[in-house]
Each structure stands twice: as C-alpha cells, then as structure tokens.
Amino acid sequence: MNIHIPTPLRTYTGGLETVNISGTTVNAVFQQLTVKYPELKQHLFTPEGKLRSFVNVYLNDDDIRYLESQQETTVKDTDELTIIPSIAGGANL
Amino acid sequence: MLRIQYADYEALRAHGEETYPNECCGVLLGKSIAGEGNSAAAANSAVAVNMVRQIVRAGNTRTDSAHNRYNIAPQELVKIQRQARGLGLDIVGFYHSHPDHPAQWSKTDFAEAHWLGCSYVITSVEQGKAITTNSFLLSGTGEDDKKFEGEAIQIDIAANLAAPEAYNQKGQA
Numbered sequence: 001m002n003i004h005i006p007t008p009l010r011t012y013t014g015g016l017e018t019v020n021i022s023g024t025t026v027n028a029v030f031q032q033l034t035v036k037y038p039e040l041k042q043h044l045f046t047p048e049g050k051l052r053s054f055v056n057v058y059l060n061d062d063d064i065r066y067l068e069s070q071q072e073t074t075v076k077d078t079d080e081l082t083i084i085p086s087i088a089g090g091a092n093l
Numbered sequence: 094m095l096r097i098q099y100a101d102y103e104a105l106r107a108h109g110e111e112t113y114p115n116e117c118c119g120v121l122l123g124k125s126i127a128g129e130g131n132s133a134a135a136a137n138s139a140v141a142v143n144m145v146r147q148i149v150r151a152g153n154t155r156t157d158s159a160h161n162r163y164n165i166a167p168q169e170l171v172k173i174q175r176q177a178r179g180l181g182l183d184i185v186g187f188y189h190s191h192p193d194h195p196a197q198w199s200k201t202d203f204a205e206a207h208w209l210g211c212s213y214v215i216t217s218v219e220q221g222k223a224i225t226t227n228s229f230l231l232s233g234t235g236e237d238d239k240k241f242e243g244e245a246i247q248i249d250i251a252a253n254l255a256a257p258e259a260y261n262q263k264g265q266a
Contacts, residue, residue, distance in 0.1 A: 004174065007125065007183050008209040017178065043235060054207045056167040063167060084170045087187055089202035089213075090116055090155070090162035091194035 001075055003033060004082040012039040026057070026064055027071045029081065044083070058082040095186065095212045095228040096247045097121075097145040105148055106216050106223035109190030113221045115159035120170070121186035122147045122177045125210060141230070143185040143212045149173050162201070163189045186212030186228075193218070196225040198241050206231050209239060214246075 002018050013019055021036065023029035034041040044055055051057065051071070057064045059073060060080055067073045075081075108117040123146040151169055155162040165187075177184055187208070191199075196217035198206075206213060209231050216226040228246050233239035 004178070006174070006208065007185065007211060008207070011210075017183070054205075056170075058167070058171045061168065061171070082171045082174065084167050084174060085207040086164070086167060086205065087118070087120075087151075087170060087208070088155075088162070088164040088205040089189060090158075090199065091191040092161060092199035092201035 001029060001077050002080050003029070004080065006083055006085055008085070009040060009043055009083065012043070013037050022077070024074060025069075025071070026059060026073050026075055026081070029075060030071070054086045056084045056086060058084065094142045094245045094247060095121075095145065095214065095230075096142055096249065098249050101145055101148045102226070102246070102248050105188045105214065106226055108150055108188075109192075109216045109218040109223050110221055112153070112159075112190065113218050114192045116153055116155075116161065116163040116190050116192060117150075118153050118163040118165055118187065118189040119151050120149045120165070120173050120184055121145045121188060121212065121214070122149060122173075122180065122182040123185045124183060125185050141210065143210075143230075145185060146182055147180070148188070149176065160192055161194070184208070184211065186214060188214035188216070190216045190218045190223075193220070196227040198229050203241060206239070206241070207236070209233055209235070212244065213241065 002020055004018055005013050021029050021032045023032050046052055064070055105119060108119060123144045126142040151165040153159050153163045154166050155164045174184060196215045212228045212230055214228045217224045228244050229241040230244045231239055232242050
C-alpha cells in the first residue's frame with residue numbers, strides 16, 4: 001500500500017513523498033516501514049512503541065485512532081496511509 | 094528564508110483581519126530548496142528557502158478559545174496534502190494570526206510545532222488591522238533539539254517567480 005510521508009520526515013525516506021509497503025494490518029505496515037526506513041521510528045513512535053501524540057495517521061479518510069481495531073485494522077494494497085503531524089498553536093495570552 | 098508572492102502575502106494578512114478577533118490559520122504550499130549537504134540539519138537550517146506557490150486557508154477548530162488558539166483539523170490537512178500532491182507541491186509552512194498580540198511565537202506555538210524544516214508565519218492583528226508579519230523556521234532534527242529561528246521573508250512582486258536555479262545563481266540565497 002502507499003504511505004504518504006509529510007515533508008519533515010522525507011529526510012528519512014530518501015526524499016520520497018510516497019513509499020509502497022506491504023502488510024496485512026496497519027501495525028504490520030508500520031513494522032515494515034520502520035524496517036525499511038529505520039530513522040523514521042523515533043519520529044513516529046515513543047521509546048515505549050506508542051504512536052507519538054502529535055502524529056496523526058489516516059487510513060484513507062479515517063483517523064486510525066478512531067477505527068474499531070485501531071492499529072490492528074486490516075488493510076488492502078489499494079488503501080492509503082497518510083502520516084500527518086498536528087498543526088496547532090496560538091498567542092497563549 | 095521564506096519566499097512568497099505579494100498576492101499570497103497580502104492574502105494571508107487579510108485572512109487575519111477577516112477572522113479578527115479570532116486567530117486565522119492556513120497552509121503554505123510550495124517547494125523547499127535545501128541548503129548545502131543532504132542531512133536533516135542542512136535541510137532544516139536557515140540556509141534553506143521555502144518557496145511558497147500557493148496558500149490554502151484552513152478552518153480554526155479551536156472554537157472554544159479561537160481568540161488565542163488555533164488548530165487545523167488533521168482531516169483537513171490530509172486533504173490539503175493530497176491537493177499539494179496533485180499540484181506537484183509540498184507543504185512548506187503554515188500561517189496564523191495573533192489578534193492584539195505581537196507577531197512572535199508563543200510557548201504554545203513552539204510546543205505544538207512539529208513540522209521541522211517548515212516556516213511558521215505569524216501576523217499580528219491589532220484592532221482588526223494586520224500590522225507585522227514574521228516568519229520562523231522550525232529547525233533541528235527532532236523534538237529534542239527543535240528551535241524556531243527568525244527568517245527573512247522575500248516578497249516577490251512579479252507574477253512569475255524565477256526558477257530556483259536561476260535564483261540561487263544570483264547568489265541571493
């Protein structure tokens with residue numbers, strides 16, 4: 001399946017915006033992704049292996065955190081994963 | 094350095110005036126021209142140029158505190174990233190406004206900034222009028238060493254931006 005990489009993390013995928021990784025679940029795909037591009041791991045996951053709180057992952061148009069099986073959700077080759085860090089802030093008065 | 098066309102620059106400032114007294118937010122699409130070297134540090138350093146080709150307005154989901162907070166829904170970001178891909182562009186930065194507050198990054202801005210190598214543009218809007226616009230590059234290689242660096246904004250008046258190669262040859266980078 002295709003995984004879309006956000007601009008800051010392309011440094012770790014050789015500049016690629018889209019990488020193709022095989023796997024049957026979101027977790028399996030992540031596992032393969034970080035084997036192929038090991039430097040991505042620390043940017044996506046905490047040392048305990050949890051997805052970092054500011055990293056959003058969408059399976060097609062759905063946030064995986066809100067899917068029933070979350071990272072264990074079954075995926076097809078035609079699905080797309082998008083990794084998208086959060087954007088927020090403010091004047092903080 | 095941030096390089097942006099005059100019309101886009103004015104449009105992002107006008108967006109802040111329109112949403113006053115609330116914060117506006119949006120995404121900068123374009124191309125990043127890295128500095129020398131190929132490391133993350135070089136790519137994310139101040140010698141890089143983020144060249145804006147298009148700005149995309151986004152909604153502020155922080156309706157609970159929209160006067161001093163902003164958040165772009167991830168779902169909207171996914172769509173914007175898809176749009177960028179279709180145009181052959183990348184997300185190179187973001188903008189937001191600070192209503193009645195200086196155009197300087199806040200602790201919240203820094204804590205919530207995760208797009209290394211991207212430009213974060215902030216416009217101060219005083220009493221409904223856009224005053225100062227500053228850009229800050231989020232440099233570093235990760236959450237542990239990230240920092241905001243003030244960067245120059247080059248505003249292009251001409252309709253067409255010069256090719257990046259020509260631009261670099263002029264030695265203006």
